[in-house]
Amino acid sequence: MSTADKTHSNALIHESSPYLLQHAHNPVNWLPWGDAAFKKARDENKPLFLSSGYSTCHWCHVMERESFENEEIAAYINDHFVPVKVDREERPDVDLTYMTYVQAATGGGGWPMTVFLTPDLKPFFGGTYFAPENTNGRIGFKNLLIELNKAWTEDREKVIESASKAVTKLQEHLDTTESDPGELTPASVIQKAYDELATSFDYHEGGFGSAPKFPRPTSLNLLLRVHHEWKSIEAHASESNWALEMTTRTLRSMAHGGLRDQLGGGFHRYSVDGYWHIPHYEKMLYDQAQLLHAFAEAFLITGSALHAEMAKEITAYVQRDMTHPDGGFYSAEDADSLATPDADHKTEGAFYVWTAAEIDTLLGKEEGSIFRYAFGARRDGNARPESDPHGELKGTNTLFRAVSAKKTAEYFKKSPEEILALFDRCRKTLFDARAKRPRPHLDDKIITAWNGLMIAGLARAGAALSDASMLDLATQATAFLRKNLCSDPATGTSLHRSWRAEKAGPKAFAIDYACLIHGLIELYQATFDITHLQWAVTLQEEMDRLFLDPKDGGYFSVHTDQSDSILRIKEDYDGAEPSPNSLAALNLLRLAKMLDRQTWSTQAGQLLRLFSEPLKNSPSSVPVLTIALDFEALGNRQIVLAGDPATAEFQALLKETRSRFLPHTLLLHADGAAAQTWLATHNESVAGMNPVSGKPAAYVCQNYACQAPVTDPDALANLIR
Numbered sequence: 001m002s003t004a005d006k007t008h009s010n011a012l013i014h015e016s017s018p019y020l021l022q023h024a025h026n027p028v029n030w031l032p033w034g035d036a037a038f039k040k041a042r043d044e045n046k047p048l049f050l051s052s053g054y055s056t057c058h059w060c061h062v063m064e065r066e067s068f069e070n071e072e073i074a075a076y077i078n079d080h081f082v083p084v085k086v087d088r089e090e091r092p093d094v095d096l097t098y099m100t101y102v103q104a105a106t107g108g109g110g111w112p113m114t115v116f117l118t119p120d121l122k123p124f125f126g127g128t129y130f131a132p133e134n135t136n137g138r139i140g141f142k143n144l145l146i147e148l149n150k151a152w153t154e155d156r157e158k159v160i161e162s163a164s165k166a167v168t169k170l171q172e173h174l175d176t177t178e179s180d181p182g183e184l185t186p187a188s189v190i191q192k193a194y195d196e197l198a199t200s201f202d203y204h205e206g207g208f209g210s211a212p213k214f215p216r217p218t219s220l221n222l223l224l225r226v227h228h229e230w231k232s233i234e235a236h237a238s239e240s241n242w243a244l245e246m247t248t249r250t251l252r253s254m255a256h257g258g259l260r261d262q263l264g265g266g267f268h269r270y271s272v273d274g275y276w277h278i279p280h281y282e283k284m285l286y287d288q289a290q291l292l293h294a295f296a297e298a299f300l301i302t303g304s305a306l307h308a309e310m311a312k313e314i315t316a317y318v319q320r321d322m323t324h325p326d327g328g329f330y331s332a333e334d335a336d337s338l339a340t341p342d343a344d345h346k347t348e349g350a351f352y353v354w355t356a357a358e359i360d361t362l363l364g365k366e367e368g369s370i371f372r373y374a375f376g377a378r379r380d381g382n383a384r385p386e387s388d389p390h391g392e393l394k395g396t397n398t399l400f401r402a403v404s405a406k407k408t409a410e411y412f413k414k415s416p417e418e419i420l421a422l423f424d425r426c427r428k429t430l431f432d433a434r435a436k437r438p439r440p441h442l443d444d445k446i447i448t449a450w451n452g453l454m455i456a457g458l459a460r461a462g463a464a465l466s467d468a469s470m471l472d473l474a475t476q477a478t479a480f481l482r483k484n485l486c487s488d489p490a491t492g493t494s495l496h497r498s499w500r501a502e503k504a505g506p507k508a509f510a511i512d513y514a515c516l517i518h519g520l521i522e523l524y525q526a527t528f529d530i531t532h533l534q535w536a537v538t539l540q541e542e543m544d545r546l547f548l549d550p551k552d553g554g555y556f557s558v559h560t561d562q563s564d565s566i567l568r569i570k571e572d573y574d575g576a577e578p579s580p581n582s583l584a585a586l587n588l589l590r591l592a593k594m595l596d597r598q599t600w601s602t603q604a605g606q607l608l609r610l611f612s613e614p615l616k617n618s619p620s621s622v623p624v625l626t627i628a629l630d631f632e633a634l635g636n637r638q639i640v641l642a643g644d645p646a647t648a649e650f651q652a653l654l655k656e657t658r659s660r661f662l663p664h665t666l667l668l669h670a671d672g673a674a675a676q677t678w679l680a681t682h683n684e685s686v687a688g689m690n691p692v693s694g695k696p697a698a699y700v701c702q703n704y705a706c707q708a709p710v711t712d713p714d715a716l717a718n719l720i721r
Contacts, residue, residue: 011036012085016500018443019055019087023064027074030085033094038564041082041119047152048119049081052088052095053112055443056282056334058348059129060112065345066132067141073132076142080149081116088113089331089447090498090505093558097567102126104170114141116148121566122163167566174569184612186633193619193626194226194243200620201246202274206253211274215254215267215287217294218574222623223247224297225630225663244301251298254291255310256401261352262375263399263431265317267291269335277376277400278387281349281440282335285322285450286577288314292457296464300661311461315470318454324446327476328484328499329454331447334440341438351440353396354430355381362433363426370412370419371426376402445500448485448508449577451477452515459522463658474523478532481516492535493542510555510580511571513543517587521594525667528645530675533594540591540600543584553606554581572611574624581607582624589631593638594666595682596704601632608632627663634664636703639720642670642689643696649711650696656713657698662720670699 011031012024023030031037033050041048051068053060067073077083088095088111095113101123103109108128115126125148130141139147151159197219200208207213227243230236254260257276260267267287268279292314299307322330336346343350356379360368376382377397388394403411409419455474462470485504487494497512498505520536523529547555554570557580571579588604591597608615608629611622619626639657643650657667670676670689680687685706689699697709700719710716 016445016503016505017055017087017090018441018445018500019053019057019060019089020085022055023068023085026064026068027071027078028068028083029074029078030083033084033086033091033564037082037084038119038121041117044082045119046080046082047124047148048117048121049077049083050086050094050098050115050117051083051112052086052098052115054087054089054332055441055445056284056332057111058280058282058335059110061336061346063112063129063141067130070132073142073145076145076149080145080152087445089443089445092497092511093509093565096557096569096571097565098123098126100174100567100569101166101170102128104173105166118160118163121564122160122167124159124163124166171567174567184608184615184629186629189615189619189626189629190226190229192616193222193623194239196618196620197223197246198239198242205275206246206250207271207274207276208250211272212280213259213271213274213276214576215259215270215291216576216623217287217290218578218623218627219620220247220250220294221297222620222627224294224301224661225627227301228661228663229630229634247294247298248302248304251295251310252306255306258398258400260310260400261317262401263427263434264321265313266321267314273384273387278383278393278398279349280335281352283322283333284576285318285329285331285447286453288318288322289450289453289457292454293460296457296461297661300464300659308465311465312467315458315461315467315473319473321442323473324444324480326484327473327480328446329451329477331443331445331450333442337440338438343438347392349393349396349398351434351437353393353398355396359397359430362429367422367426370408370422372397373411374401374403374405374408374419374423375399445498445505446480446485447498448481448495448512449497449515451481452512452517452519453577455516455519456522459519459526463526466655466658471523471526474519475527475529478520478523478535482535492538495539495542507559509559510543510547510557510584511577513539513547514555514580514583514587515577517543517591518583521587521590528641528669528671528675530669530671530678534678536587536591537595540587544603547580548603552610553603554610555584555607570610572614572622572625574622578624579622581611582622582628585625585628586631589628589635590666593635594668595679596684597682604628604632631664635666637662637665637720638668638701638704639665640668640670640686640689640699640701640706641696642672642699642709643691644671645669647696652713653696653698653711653716656716657720660720665720 009024010029012020015032086094098115099109099113105126110128112129115123117123132142133140223243223246227240230240253276259271259276259279266283269282269284270280272278272280292311295307295311335348337351338346339350356377359372359377363371381395382397383393405416405419409416455477458470458474482492483489484499485496486492495508496504497508517536517539520532524533546559557569557571558565572581573579574582585604585607588600592601614622641653670686685704691697692709692711695711697711698716699706699709
């Protein structure tokens with residue numbers, strides 16, 4: 001973060017993005033992405049230097065410290081380029097466009113993203129982090145600037161021509177689809193996805209692949225569906241068990257590891273090692289949201305107390321540290337912070353790590369030694385050299401559950417109850433002491449997409465755990481988004497991407513619509529508040545108008561009137577966030593089944609066929625899309641509960657449905673009033689679903705053909721198990 005002279009400021013001082021404001025006092029004369037920067041580049045015939053990152057990005061801070069606060073480098077940038085800063089979280093469209101170029105040109109990507117553009121916004125060179133000077137045979141940023149300026153001044157026409165050809169070829173590649181996709185067989189896609197995940201699974205430590213290890217909860221959601229589908233098929237019984245074991249072992253390893261903040265709750269971004277011990281310490285809302293969803297679904301299958309505990313702990317962390325007073329959820333907490341209030345710069349993990357001496361001083365020698373034994377804290381620190389290449393963690397400890405409470409009790413000749421009580425005391429003491437340290441930077445920007453994912457996670461967990469407070473938190477966030485991130489709150493239309501400091505950001509992108517619709521569908525099923533489902537329908541119709549390709553199907557990531565976008569991209573890869581197309585396919589299918597809307601079912605089918613290549617060849621790279629394909633084939637059941645939710649009989653039926661993992665079932669409510677009337681205008685079969693002999697009833701329907709209603713929970717269980 002900037003320690004530059006605060007008397008100097010550039011154009012970013014007028015922005016609301018925390019990331020842009022971090023750079024507002026750099027000697028680089030940054031401009032935000034927009035017409036002013038484009039005009040300056042054209043008028044002065046200079047290339048644009050685009051730097052994209054986000055406020056909790058560690059290497060973004062490093063490059064700022066090394067290069068953007070360097071007066072010599074800044075002066076060269078100002079003289080020869082038009083420097084533009086982009087918050088990738090606020091403008092994912094810009095970041096996606098040029099990251100697509102960087103990945104195609106270099107074979108990799110990451111942040112900070114460094115791209116040089118012609119005045120008409122076409123890229124001619126790209127990369128990620130650059131050290132200020134040449135190191136290890138890699139060009140330094142200072143020399144890179146000199147070389148690119150030389151190319152621009154001495155061979156400009158060639159640079160422009162090369163950039164134009166690169167964009168043309170890239171768009172041609174993006175537009176390429178299989179000439180004959182053939183028949184997509186859900187069973188074969190599921191089998192291949194399972195095989196890919198099983199092959200990459202780390203048997204000893206949980207997770208997939210080697211270091212660094214990312215949570216990727218959507219892969220776990222997929223494996224839970226594999227387990228559910230195959231458990232009753234004798235030929236797949238062992239694979240079904242292993243799908244569940246891969247999921248639970250990974251969730252358990254993450255919960256016991258340093259990836260989890262063992263004192264304050266919540267999960268860090270990823271583990272830099274293969275053991276889940278030492279994390280990259282930033283905390284992102286989208287990770288909390290998706291892990292909450294995964295733990296909740298795992299709980300429905302296993303009944304594990306650990307899974308329930310993690311769901312509650314994630315919620316408590318988000319509510320305490322990442323929630324706006326009026327209900328929306330903040331974006332992230334930084335990895336870096338000041339080790340002491342008077343430190344001259346921030347270091348990674350400073351807020352979270354402990355020396356052994358600090359622990360012993362706070363807890364006392366006896367309890368400190370027990371706690372350190374159980375939580376892996378060593379006298380010389382527990383970060384392996386390969387996990388700490390810059391030596392920032394030397395001599396410090398990241399807490400993780402190294403030894404179970406039972407084994408700790410045996411070793412110290414105490415009862416497990418005594419040890420668990422000691423853990424609770426010690427964690428509270430350390431948490432209170434940590435609260436006095438300088439906190440990591442909080443990015444208090446509220447992003448629609450990530451809030452949608454959090455709403456979905458809270459809805460799923462609240463229903464699974466019968467926790468009304470989770471549902472209240474989700475409902476408050478929904479109200480916040482409608483009030484503050486819609487240009488027309490009354491209709492819930494004209495959605496915005498982000499909000500901060502009483503100001504809405506740019507117009508929403510496809511991912512924002514997809515994630516919020518997803519959250520609203522989940523929240524309707526958890527609360528039966530029909531306004532959530534109605535808003536989901538409104539947003540889906542608006543998403544179709546703004547992003548749908550009516551000719552070939554699928555959704556462009558950027559709305560059609562985004563004139564400064566040089567590429568038209570339809571995303572499919574499910575990475576840290578699901579892709580808008582993957583989630584849209586699932587949303588369309590669920591809405592189509594709930595509301596008997598065949599056009600949306602057809603639309604989803606076209607989308608799935610459009611992305612048949614990744615589904616066939618690498619389904620584990622698109623787990624949400626694979627889940628959508630699976631739902632298209634098997635998601636034909638609806639359960640309609642008719643009656644008054646305030647009655648004990650209704651709650652008994654509801655509990656029977658909520659206590660089960662039913663990934664191919666949709667839940668509706670016939671309230672005998674306006675909500676049922678609205679549902680019936682879309683789904684005629686709901687019109688006649690009423691209580692039976694004055695008792696709340698459950699109607700179980702398959703492809704809109706319904707069995708006789710039941711009023712007894714045991715009878716309902718026999719129909720849906």
